[in-house]
Amino acid sequence: MTLEQLGWNSRFEEDFEPFRKDGLNPARVIAEHRERYILHTGEAEIAGEVSGKFMFTAQTPSEYPKTGDWVAASVFPEESKAIIHSLVPRHTYFSRKAAGAKTVEQVMAANIDNIFIVQGLDNNYNPMRLLRYAASIEGTGISPVVVLNKSDLNPDAVQILEKTKELLRAIPVIGISTITGNHIDELKSFMRDGMTSVFVGSSGAGKSTIINSLAGKQVAETHEVREDDSRGRHTTVARQLYFIDNCGMVIDTPGIRELQLWDDDGKSAPEFDIVLKYAQNCRFKDCLHENEPGCAVKEAADKGLIPPEILKSYFKLKKEMEYTRSKIDEAAALERKQKEKKFGKYVKNVLKDIKEVKGR
Ligand SMILES: Nc1nc2c(ncn2[C@@H]2O[C@H](COP(=O)(O)OP(=O)(O)OP(=O)(O)O)[C@@H](O)[C@H]2O)c(=O)[nH]1
Ligand SMILES: [Mg+2]
Ligand SMILES: [Zn+2]
Known part of the structure; x- marks a missing residue:
């Protein structure tokens, strides 16, 4: 090569x-x-x-x-x-800026030409999230492309595609299916030898399957989506780069939980607006709206005031955020530990130098 x-x-x-x-x-x-x-x-x-x-x-x-x-x-x-x-200085990179005790920038991948934002049209389509991805990529010099996958599973695929194109304006949106092979060529048209593309999106959206279908053989591991997505298994566990003829280099990434790109705590999501409106009337300030007595959210949901899919999406988002936060804390702790280790080494070197000077 x-x-x-x-x-x-x-x-x-x-x-x-x-x-x-x-x-x-x-x-x-x-x-x-x-x-x-x-x-x-x-x-x-x-x-x-x-x-x-x-x-x-x-x-x-x-x-x-x-x-x-x-x-x-x-x-x-x-x-x-x-x-x-x-x-060597990065030409492009994409990162998430995670707010912890202090803001930690986490670089996800470097020297990228294309980011393919993948959503599955089975149950994973979320235009709000597409907008957030698009916003987080803006100004990085990387070209975003939205890939609506599993068009074979959604009879409204064509309408959703059109709506999404309107919503995202300048960003290309393509609808594909790895099962029927529909529009995989359109996806390929964004790629060339020497280029680097990265696939991002929720676990189960089909990122690894798409990469295999580009390669024409199994290179990345894939897995069925589990019905109970509350624990959402992750098939892809590490960022990994593959070489694919005529498509250049392709980086597969683990699902969204690892990849939350936005900085805020999700309170701008419509699911949060609705749930928080009712949460003000919960008996306990720290109510989790799970099974607490006097929970106004549960009450509203029971009365049909909060659609079940909104509530489900709220809990899912909340879980994602908790997971992200715990990862950030872990990273911060690791950074502290490394600094201490480095400082320890530094002190040891200084002491050694002093000894040598004294020994002369
Ligand atoms: N019907 C249908 N199923 C698909 C399509 N693309 C992928 N799948 C299925 O979706 C499931 C999940 O695919 P993966 O490629 O493992 O998903 P992923 O995005 O890599 O998931 P993580 O590695 O966990 O982030 C698999 O069972 C695939 O066979 C498609 O176009 N149509
Ligand atoms: Mg995968
Ligand atoms: Zn509550």
């Missing part, structure tokens, strides 16, 4: 000049597993790790390599290993 097929171009080459002078090689991150990476050098796939200096200078998680990043590495071909010394 050539570097160009991996997405390399003259702009990267320019940015890479100083690294070349240092004798380093460019390589692209094709998968990340915690602090270990799989890199492609054009010649081979090798394991990569960041250098100690890299760790010491990186201030935030977003400065670490992500899937799609180009890195400057010293490559040890005989050991099939590389040490990553630096990131």
Whole structure:
């Protein structure tokens, strides 16, 4: 594979000049597993790790390599290993800014040309969410394309497609089915060798199935949607990059829970507006509207004032947000721990230096 097929171009080459002078090689991150990476050098796939200096200078998680990043590495071909010394500046990336104790930016993937936002027309269509995705991608330099999948399962697919096109205006919207193969070619028309595309969307929307159908064979693992979606299993567990003939590189991602892109706590969703209106009259301030006595939300739902699908969607959204928040807390704790570890190392080095000075 050539570097160009991996997405390399003259702009990267320019940015890479100083690294070349240092004798380093460019390589692209094709998968990340915690602090270990799989890199492609054009010649081979090798394991990569960041250098100690890299760790010491990186201030935030977003400065670490992500899937799609180009890195400057010293490559040890005989050991099939590389040490990553630096990131090559990202041309594009998409991230979510998660509000925790402080705002943590989480880069999801780097050097992306297309984002395919996938929703399933079985039960997953949500125009509000499409708008939020679109807003979060605006200004990143990445082209969004909305993919309404499973058109075979919805007799109103054509109308929904038209409505969505109106709603999203400048953003291309396509309706496809991996079962009938309808309009898969239209999807392909956005892709080319050397380009990088990422698929995002809820668990079960069919992202991995679409990737397999582009590849013409099973490359990504897929799974049936479970009826009880409250626990929504995730088939795809890590961001992973695939090479597909004539389609370039394609990154599969796990479902929406991992990928909540918006910053707010969801209170602008219509489901929240309706439920919160009634929640003001719940007996307990911290009512979860599950089975508490004096719950005005339950009462309203029983009277038919809150449509059951709205309530269901409310609980689903709430769960997603709780999950996201717990992930953010985890990430923040990890960041603190790493900083402490680094500081510990720093102190040890300083002490060693002092000892050496004294020993002279
Ligand atoms: N009827 C129909 N089913 C589809 C279509 N595309 C995908 N599916 C089914 O939807 C289910 C979920 O597909 P996946 O590709 O695993 O979904 P995913 O978006 O990758 O899900 P996660 O990896 O959990 O995020 C599978 O059973 C697929 O066979 C389609 O066009 N029509
Ligand atoms: Mg998947
Ligand atoms: Zn309540």
